Amino acid sequence: MTIQWYPGHIAKAEKALKEQLKRVDVVLEVRDARIPSSTALLLAHPQVPEWVGDKGRVLVLNRQDMISRQVQTLWAEWFAAQGSAVYFTNAKLGKGIKVLAAAATAAGAAMNQRRRDRGMLPRPVRAVAIGFPNVGKSALINRLLGRRVVESAARPGVTRQLRWVRISKEIELLDAPGVIPAKLDDRDAAFKLAICDDIGQASYDNQLVAAELVELLKQLDDEVNSLDAVRGRYELDPREIAGDEYLQALAQLRYQGDVERTARQLLTDFRKGQLGAHGLELPPPIQT
Ligand SMILES: Nc1nc2c(ncn2[C@@H]2O[C@H](COP(=O)(O)OP(=O)(O)OP(=O)(O)O)[C@@H](O)[C@H]2O)c(=O)[nH]1
Ligand SMILES: [Mg+2]
DSSP: OOBOOOOHHHHHHHHHHHHHHTTOSEEEEEEETTOTTTTOHHHHOSSHHHHHTTOEEEEEEEOGGGSOHHHHHHHHHHHHHTTOOEEEEBTTTTBSHHHHHHHHHHHTHHHHHHHHHTTOOOOOEEEEEEOSTTSSHHHHHHHHHTSOOSOOOSSTTOOOSOEEEEOSSSEEEEEOOOOOOSOBOOHHHHHHHHHTTOSOGGGSOHHHHHHHHHHHHHHHBTTTBOSHHHHHHHSOOOTTSOHHHHHHHHHHHHSTTOHHHHHHHHHHHHHTTTTOOOOSOOOOOOOO
């Protein structure tokens, strides 16, 4: 499954983002903690790295609550071994927000030092949250502000306009729409983005994506990513059969043979965390 889907509003938003990035000191790169590799916008998008240039960067893995402690530790260790700081957040409940705000302010401190060196007064650090759709950028901004100012909801493509908000005398934040590359060639990444709802619904087939979800959960089944919640919820064990067969069987058992409805239900349950905490991507082994 290659995804070639690029709605007009994203093209428009990208143009505005490129313009606004000129005014920005710090980039908060927000990723989905369930799929930190597939939501690495700066690696996936051909132009974004150029727009970001040498601005301060803060890496955020949001949706911390949707992965297990063990998976979080694996990623934290991996990023530490790369020499990168990483901030885990739960923007829904407001966890990890204070340290993130401090990191963003610190990443912009160099800018004010340069201003002082030139005899200019300091100004607030300007930071932007960028990432794929629906990873939680707006929720994070609301948490950083301490109140609900920008719209945030459980579907991709909620933020349509770029919007600056002032957090404090130290920092101003820009909420930007989710960005996607014009073409997603990496089949596995495309599936995972669809599974996690980090790309628009219009771009994929629910049944293919749900079958892939079952396959992925089967592959990952171990003490870190257990299938117990899936088995418990549907009373049907996916271990012995292929993902698409599971979908068919579940449709017969529960949904009067309606496979499309079954696929949507599986995806919804997964996205609501009702199939348990699943890190769909684990870091590569650390080279020592
Ligand atoms: N469980 C959980 N849900 C989260 C978290 N962060 C955000 N959400 C939810 O995810 C949904 C999407 O959040 P948004 O803030 O709208 O995401 P966004 O990245 O701004 O999305 P676009 O504007 O569409 O690009 C909302 O329903 C949030 O409540 C989190 O850490 N954990
Ligand atoms: Mg948003």
